[in-house]
Amino acid sequence: MSAILEAQRIDFAYGSRTVFERMSFSVEPGSMTAVLGANGMGKTTLLNMVAGLLRPSNGRVLVDGRSVLDWPRRELSRFVALVPQHLEVPFSFQVEEIVSQGRVPYAGRFGGLSPEDRRQVEEAMRAVDVLRLRDRVYSELSGGEKQRVKIAIAVAQQPKLMLLDEPTQHLDIGRQVEIVRLLRSLNEQGITILAAIHDLAIVKENFRKSILLLDKACVMGTTVEVMRPELIEQAFAIPQSELPAFDDMAFTTPESSRLQRDCRRKRPRSKTSK
Amino acid sequence: MKKPITFVALWLALAGFVHASRVVQDETGRSVTLPDRVERIVCLTPSVTDTVYALGASEQIVGISDFTMYPKQAAREKQSVGDILKPSLERIYAMHPDVVIAVSTLNSPETFRGLDRIGVAYFLVHGRGLAGVYSSIESIGRAIGREHEASALLLKLKAREQAVRASARKRKPVSVFLVVQLDPCITAGKGAFITELIEASGAKSVTDDLAQDWQRVSLEAILPRHPAYIMLMKTAPIELKDMQSRVGWKSLEAVQRGRIIRADDRLQSPSPVAFDGLEDLARTLESLK
Amino acid sequence: MATAAMSIKRRPSALAALILLSCVLVLAILVSTSVGAVHVSLAEVLRTLLHPKEATESGVIVFSLRLPRVLAAALAGAGLAATGVLFQGLFRNPLADPFVLGASGGAALGGAMAVFLFPTVSFFGVGASALLAFAGALLTMVVVWTLAGSRSRSTIENMLLAGFAVGTMLNAGTSAFELRQEATNPGARILASWLYGQIGIPPWIQLAVAMTLMVAGIAVAMPLARSLNTLALGEEYAAQLGVKVGRVRAEVLIIGSLLTALAVSLGGLIGFVGLLVPHFLRIVLGPDHFRLLPVAAVGGAAFLVIADTVARTLIAPTELPVGILTAFIGGPAFLYLLNRRKGAA
Numbered sequence: 001m002s003a004i005l006e007a008q009r010i011d012f013a014y015g016s017r018t019v020f021e022r023m024s025f026s027v028e029p030g031s032m033t034a035v036l037g038a039n040g041m042g043k044t045t046l047l048n049m050v051a052g053l054l055r056p057s058n059g060r061v062l063v064d065g066r067s068v069l070d071w072p073r074r075e076l077s078r079f080v081a082l083v084p085q086h087l088e089v090p091f092s093f094q095v096e097e098i099v100s101q102g103r104v105p106y107a108g109r110f111g112g113l114s115p116e117d118r119r120q121v122e123e124a125m126r127a128v129d130v131l132r133l134r135d136r137v138y139s140e141l142s143g144g145e146k147q148r149v150k151i152a153i154a155v156a157q158q159p160k161l162m163l164l165d166e167p168t169q170h171l172d173i174g175r176q177v178e179i180v181r182l183l184r185s186l187n188e189q190g191i192t193i194l195a196a197i198h199d200l201a202i203v204k205e206n207f208r209k210s211i212l213l214l215d216k217a218c219v220m221g222t223t224v225e226v227m228r229p230e231l232i233e234q235a236f237a238i239p240q241s242e243l244p245a246f247d248d249m250a251f252t253t254p255e256s257s258r259l260q261r262d263c264r265r266k267r268p269r270s271k272t273s274k
Numbered sequence: 275m276k277k278p279i280t281f282v283a284l285w286l287a288l289a290g291f292v293h294a295s296r297v298v299q300d301e302t303g304r305s306v307t308l309p310d311r312v313e314r315i316v317c318l319t320p321s322v323t324d325t326v327y328a329l330g331a332s333e334q335i336v337g338i339s340d341f342t343m344y345p346k347q348a349a350r351e352k353q354s355v356g357d358i359l360k361p362s363l364e365r366i367y368a369m370h371p372d373v374v375i376a377v378s379t380l381n382s383p384e385t386f387r388g389l390d391r392i393g394v395a396y397f398l399v400h401g402r403g404l405a406g407v408y409s410s411i412e413s414i415g416r417a418i419g420r421e422h423e424a425s426a427l428l429l430k431l432k433a434r435e436q437a438v439r440a441s442a443r444k445r446k447p448v449s450v451f452l453v454v455q456l457d458p459c460i461t462a463g464k465g466a467f468i469t470e471l472i473e474a475s476g477a478k479s480v481t482d483d484l485a486q487d488w489q490r491v492s493l494e495a496i497l498p499r500h501p502a503y504i505m506l507m508k509t510a511p512i513e514l515k516d517m518q519s520r521v522g523w524k525s526l527e528a529v530q531r532g533r534i535i536r537a538d539d540r541l542q543s544p545s546p547v548a549f550d551g552l553e554d555l556a557r558t559l560e561s562l563k
Numbered sequence: 564m565a566t567a568a569m570s571i572k573r574r575p576s577a578l579a580a581l582i583l584l585s586c587v588l589v590l591a592i593l594v595s596t597s598v599g600a601v602h603v604s605l606a607e608v609l610r611t612l613l614h615p616k617e618a619t620e621s622g623v624i625v626f627s628l629r630l631p632r633v634l635a636a637a638l639a640g641a642g643l644a645a646t647g648v649l650f651q652g653l654f655r656n657p658l659a660d661p662f663v664l665g666a667s668g669g670a671a672l673g674g675a676m677a678v679f680l681f682p683t684v685s686f687f688g689v690g691a692s693a694l695l696a697f698a699g700a701l702l703t704m705v706v707v708w709t710l711a712g713s714r715s716r717s718t719i720e721n722m723l724l725a726g727f728a729v730g731t732m733l734n735a736g737t738s739a740f741e742l743r744q745e746a747t748n749p750g751a752r753i754l755a756s757w758l759y760g761q762i763g764i765p766p767w768i769q770l771a772v773a774m775t776l777m778v779a780g781i782a783v784a785m786p787l788a789r790s791l792n793t794l795a796l797g798e799e800y801a802a803q804l805g806v807k808v809g810r811v812r813a814e815v816l817i818i819g820s821l822l823t824a825l826a827v828s829l830g831g832l833i834g835f836v837g838l839l840v841p842h843f844l845r846i847v848l849g850p851d852h853f854r855l856l857p858v859a860a861v862g863g864a865a866f867l868v869i870a871d872t873v874a875r876t877l878i879a880p881t882e883l884p885v886g887i888l889t890a891f892i893g894g895p896a897f898l899y900l901l902n903r904r905k906g907a908a
Contacts, residue, residue, distance in 0.1 A: 091850030
């Protein structure tokens with residue numbers, strides 16, 4: 001099966017700070033893939049690039065076999081939905097008005113909502129269980145409720161690929177579980193999920209595939225493969241003694257950990273050379 | 275309320291047919307169509323009002339402007355149409371004037387546009403200085419059909435001016451510094467009407483070279499000019515002690531010696547009444563000896 | 564915690580609000596036309612309007628003096644309130660009023676330059692003054708947007724400070740123009756009445772042109788108002804949903820500047836109308852810009868007609884420039900809003 005999303009040797013930099021260098025990965029349709037990585041490794045950048053908001057300086061991002069830059073914008077918005085980490089809305093917009101924005105990629109010339117649009121908005125709110133909040137003012141909602149509304153916008157876009165940036169951050173454990181269940185059910189309905197997630201335990205239990213961002217490059221594979229302690233240690237720069245104990249993971253040998261430390265030492269040098 | 279107006283309107287319409295009209299040129303070169311006999315006049319500045327009174331046509335005045343001081347009875351006798359800048363066009367219209375007399379440099383173009391729009395004839399005078407007063411008298415006389423009165427008045431006023439100048443020539447001119455306002459200090463410049471009258475009365479304004487009519491000056495610019503006298507308007511709320519207590523002002527010799535001249539407010543009205551002020555000022559200067 | 568009182572269950576229909584405010588506007592225009600130095604009863608006003616051909620005395624007063632001014636107030640109010648809605652949507656901030664942001668000042672400076680540099684072209688008609696007023700407003704908005712609107716620094720402080728700085732420069736520039744002229748110069752007079760926010764008596768042709776441009780501007784802005792709803796989610800989010808953010812921004816700035824320039828050429832610097840009217844309508848109708856825009860235009864028209872009527876009767880026979888009145892009402896309202904937002908932030 002061909003990949004729904006594929007990055008081919010992409011380069012990206014913010015000014016002089018290189019984020020990605022000849023990075024490649026691919027995501028299978030129908031999968032639920034986590035994007036892992038330390039802060040500043042480029043998780044948000046990666047998602048924005050897939051959503052067409054940022055363009056790589058070299059290489060290509062293919063969505064459904066076509067370069068993101070070649071997609072007509074509105075068509076891409078119907079295929080890929082991005083749920084950003086933060087959404088603050090001025091004025092007292094109500095939840096239904098916010099979720100309706102998910103239909104903008106489908107709107108006609110003058111931007112009105114068709115009956116079909118209204119039905120889809122209602123469906124999206126039901127699917128994400130925010131129907132009871134429809135008349136509430138968005139800015140007055142709790143963190144978990146806001147997270148659901150954001151996902152409802154994406155659902156209203158009827159995407160094939162949904163990108164989520166830290167959907168479980170700043171939520172209590174109960175709300176985290178709810179969101180993850182929601183993502184699984186969306187995935188079961190056929191939406192490919194690509195989510196940047198901090199919490200390794202959540203990833204391990206719910207995401208079969210993972211992409212681990214290392215310095216300027218990435219490792220991808222099944223979550224079990226990617227979560228090898230030496231990789232995790234390198235990616236997050238955790239001292240070995242504080243590595244979370246995963247029962248099915250082998251502990252690193254002294255040699256391999258020395259190797260990783262060498263890798264880390266090299267990093268500053270490569271940065272100064274830039 | 276309505277019936278008399280309708281009646282007046284009818285009467286005016288009839289009058290329009292009965293009376294022949296004539297075309298006169300105003301001082302800005304506009305051709306103004308006026309009835310042969312001007313019966314109803316609105317004066318849009320105090321100086322115009324004074325001039326029309328002086329021409330003996332006070333009976334014909336139906337409206338004047340706010341703050342008209344001269345002649346004294348004008349404000350009592352006549353209804354005002356509002357201030358110089360924004361008179362009420364509605365009131366003017368309701369007065370059915372044959373002509374509105376205004377000053378092109380003083381009244382606002384917006385008012386003139388409004389008069390155009392409601393179809394009320396207006397006659398503009400333009401002049402500045404004493405020459406302007408004379409020409410205004412002549413023009414207004416022509417506009418309201420009082421040419422003879424205008425010539426007589428002109429002769430009389432010119433004679434009065436000559437008399438003042440003649441007596442002034444016998445005196446040594448004294449330098450004066452006119453203070454219109456103390457803080458910030460505002461004085462009159464070259465173009466101001468009062469500067470010309472000061473000169474005519476046999477004094478010399480130390481600020482008669484300033485470009486603007488009314489100009490802010492710094493005291494530093496005045497000190498080296500050594501005015502012999504400070505001139506204040508009679509109604510100005512400025513006292514000698516105000517100046518004596520101020521840094522800078524104290525160093526003016528005129529202030530130190532308490533040399534103050536009080537000038538008549540009529541000097542500021544470019545109309546016949548100014549000649550009373552001129553003679554008054556000449557007498558004050560005479561008494562300085 | 565979530566009580567029903569916290570949210571507005573069903574918002575009133577925008578169409579109903581539009582009809583209601585249109586009635587208020589028509590009534591306000593009639594009453595305002597009957598008020599003035601010369602008594603003309605409401606019945607006479609109506610009779611005059613129904614039989615415009617009859618050349619009666621009240622006919623001249625109504626058609627030549629009062630109605631143009633009342634309609635000028637209505638158009639200026641509509642333009643300012645509509646611009647308020649557009650700029651508030653663009654800046655994502657309820658305090659973005661054309662006066663506060665300096666757009667009005669820019670239009671006044673542009674208009675002033677035209678009055679002094681090309682006085683013969685036209686004073687109030689669709690001459691150099693109107694064009695330069697538009698250019699002035701647009702240039703100001705581009706500068707203010709660059710300084711404060713871009714997403715990295717879109718704070719209230721930045722927006723207000725940029726508006727304040729630009730507005731002060733423009734006012735100083737306008738005053739400098741004024742100083743260069745004698746006080747008796749016609750240009751200086753026009754400028755003075757602009758700075759106070761005094762509604763003039765425009766020629767009918769100017770009213771017709773202003774009305775046409777305003778209706779066209781608001782009509783073109785209607786689809787933009789929908790995009791502004793999406794922009795409320797943030798520029799990136801809107802871009803992700805397929806909104807052409809740069810284009811929407813440019814169009815909003817152009818139309819807002821056009822409406823501001825029209826309002827300024829009719830009534831000068833009238834502050835806070837673009838703040839007050841959208842704010843109160845937002846409380847009633849909710850924040851949807853598409854619903855808000857036409858209602859705010861009609862509401863702004865009615866508001867300014869009423870305010871101007873009050874201003875010219877409050878201390879009659881002296882007419883208070885309506886800009887002074889709106890500043891007295893709008894200033895405190897602005898401070899209240901500013902304080903509330905700071906408390907919430």
